[in-house]
Amino acid sequence: MANVIVVGAQFGDEGKAKVTDLLSKNSDIVARYQGGSNAGHTVVVEGETYKFHLIPSGILYKGTICMLGPGMVIDPKAFIKELEGLLACGQDVSLLKVSTTAHVTMPYHLAIDAAEEDSRGSLKIGTTKRGIGPTYADKCDRIGIRMEDLLAPDVFRSKLEWLVPKKNIILERLYDLPPMDAKQIFDEYIAYGEMMRPYICDTSAIIFQAVKERKNILFEGAQGTLLDLDHGSYPYVTSSSPSAGGACVGAGIGPTVIDRVIGVSKAYLTRVGEGPFPTEQHGEVGDQLRQVGKAWAEVGVTTGRPRRCGWFDCVLGRYSARINGLDCLAVTKLDVLDEFDQIKVCIAYRDTQDGSVYRDLPAMAGAFSRMEPIYETFAGWKKPTNHCRSFAELPMQAQKYLDFISSELDVPVAIVSVGPKRDQTIVIEDPIHGPKRVLSSVIN
Numbered sequence: 077m078a079n080v081i082v083v084g085a086q087f088g089d090e091g092k093a094k095v096t097d098l099l100s101k102n103s104d105i106v107a108r109y110q111g112g113s114n115a116g117h118t119v120v121v122e123g124e125t126y127k128f129h130l131i132p133s134g135i136l137y138k139g140t141i142c143m144l145g146p147g148m149v150i151d152p153k154a155f156i157k158e159l160e161g162l163l164a165c166g167q168d169v170s171l172l173k174v175s176t177t178a179h180v181t182m183p184y185h186l187a188i189d190a191a192e193e194d195s196r197g198s199l200k201i202g203t204t205k206r207g208i209g210p211t212y213a214d215k216c217d218r219i220g221i222r223m224e225d226l227l228a229p230d231v232f233r234s235k236l237e238w239l240v241p242k243k244n245i246i247l248e249r250l251y252d253l254p255p256m257d258a259k260q261i262f263d264e265y266i267a268y269g270e271m272m273r274p275y276i277c278d279t280s281a282i283i284f285q286a287v288k289e290r291k292n293i294l295f296e297g298a299q300g301t302l303l304d305l306d307h308g309s310y311p312y313v314t315s316s317s318p319s320a321g322g323a324c325v326g327a328g329i330g331p332t333v334i335d336r337v338i339g340v341s342k343a344y345l346t347r348v349g350e351g352p353f354p355t356e357q358h359g360e361v362g363d364q365l366r367q368v369g370k371a372w373a374e375v376g377v378t379t380g381r382p383r384r385c386g387w388f389d390c391v392l393g394r395y396s397a398r399i400n401g402l403d404c405l406a407v408t409k410l411d412v413l414d415e416f417d418q419i420k421v422c423i424a425y426r427d428t429q430d431g432s433v434y435r436d437l438p439a440m441a442g443a444f445s446r447m448e449p450i451y452e453t454f455a456g457w458k459k460p461t462n463h464c465r466s467f468a469e470l471p472m473q474a475q476k477y478l479d480f481i482s483s484e485l486d487v488p489v490a491i492v493s494v495g496p497k498r499d500q501t502i503v504i505e506d507p508i509h510g511p512k513r514v515l516s517s518v519i520n
């Protein structure tokens with residue numbers, strides 16, 4: 077029995093879905109705990125590419141319960157589209173569960189997210205325009221619609237009759253947009269509720285029972301630590317808590333049930349949307365990272381935007397190890413570095429104002445923008461790694477590169493991914509049953 081959190085250790089898109097899919101083989105439950113359809117998770121199995129936004133990546137295993145937890149925000153339209161896509165390719169969705177208390181992304185959330193983003197000018201965040209911020213804002217304001225409301229027509233109707241006129245003031249007066257009709261929204265969303273009824277339940281109670289039966293539970297993070305509302309590069313963050321601490325609140329379980337935290341990092345770094353990125357590479361190096369072979373590989377799964385690319389950043393990596401209490405790392409996309417003559421890793425930042433050097437992220441407002449990276453440069457291995465299935469098979473320079481990252485972050489690398497397919501994976505140590513790193517280093 078082990079209960080494991082898989083968390084993005086960078087700015088999202090680290091390859092969490094591939095790692096979740098791998099580990100789901102031995103999981104009884106896979107639960108998403110935050111975020112919504114802003115996520116774009118890719119799994120490649122037997123030549124098929126599956127893209128998930130709301131449904132956990134564990135769904136491809138028959139017999140695994142997949143949950144959309146209470147901490148999520150769910151756009152019913154997006155959920156039903158994803159569900160229909162899975163049914164069309166013959167996947168079993170009978171063990172899908174949706175929390176009664178997850179919040180619903182409503183049409184006015186989508187409209188406000190897009191309008192707000194367009195009105196920000198130079199202050200724009202680069203959101204996915206999936207209504208995430210406005211849905212979580214309503215949740216905090218205690219005026220949100222929850223999944224359970226879609227199953228209770230009288231409650232839902234009275235909430236909408238009060239809410240929609242308020243939202244219309246924002247839409248019409250602030251953004252010059254047409255008003256929405258409460259009755260029309262009611263009819264459409266109550267129908268979605270009926271379609272989703274078979275899946276809606278108390279997911280936290282199911283997890284608690286599974287814990288008592290010593291089953292294996294995997295908590296699948298969306299986004300990444302540096303997009304965390306509290307701990308990320310605020311305000312260029314998402315509106316939820318992707319970091320490991322968020323799994324307990326977002327899934328409705330106590331921290332005592334968590335056994336391991338696995339951080340997923342690319343062997344380099346990418347970011348979609350606005351915000352600081354000290355190791356970002358423009359020009360040739362950035363383009364080379366964005367491509368695999370001749371194809372543009374680093375493109376957002378949800379929005380189709382090209383991802384910003386740069387070198388691995390140990391300052392951010394150490395921060396992520398701290399915020400999440402990482403036990404081990406899964407390093408993905410090592411193969412993308414195969415062709416490089418030289419590979420750089422940022423080991424510290426230098427403050428361009430006063431020359432101070434920081435190995436750890438300085439806790440100062442606006443500090444990010446003043447930091448320039450200090451790099452260690454590695455010779456590239458210039459050999460394909462796609463076929464490697466053990467650490468020893470990797471070129472010596474690639475082994476050195478991984479050892480360096482591991483020692484700089486003080487976190488063991490348990491998994492290395494050398495391609496998008498399930499079997500393009502190297503397991504260095506058991507990511508689930510290895511020693512508790514944080515605990516053992518405290519005891520020692």
Ligand code: GDP
Pocket residue numbers: 084088089090091092093094115116117118119120368377408409410411412493494495496
């Ligand atoms: P997630 O949001 O963290 O699940 O990651 P995404 O699915 O948004 O982006 C990761 C992309 O990298 C997907 O297209 C994966 O199929 C792909 N991928 C994952 N691992 C590897 C790898 O080791 N090598 C390569 N070349 N691609 C990978």
Ligand code: IMO
Pocket residue numbers: 084087088089090114115116117201202203204205206207208209297298299300303312313314315347348349350377
């Ligand atoms: P996965 O789960 C990468 C980014 C957006 C934007 C910021 C806020 O695939 O890793 P939002 O729509 O959430 O209000 O946008 O967060 N963002 C992601 N970046 N991967 C994601 O998800 C992301 N989800 C949101 O680009 O910068």
Ligand code: MG
Pocket residue numbers: 088089090115116117118377
């Ligand atoms: Mg993604």
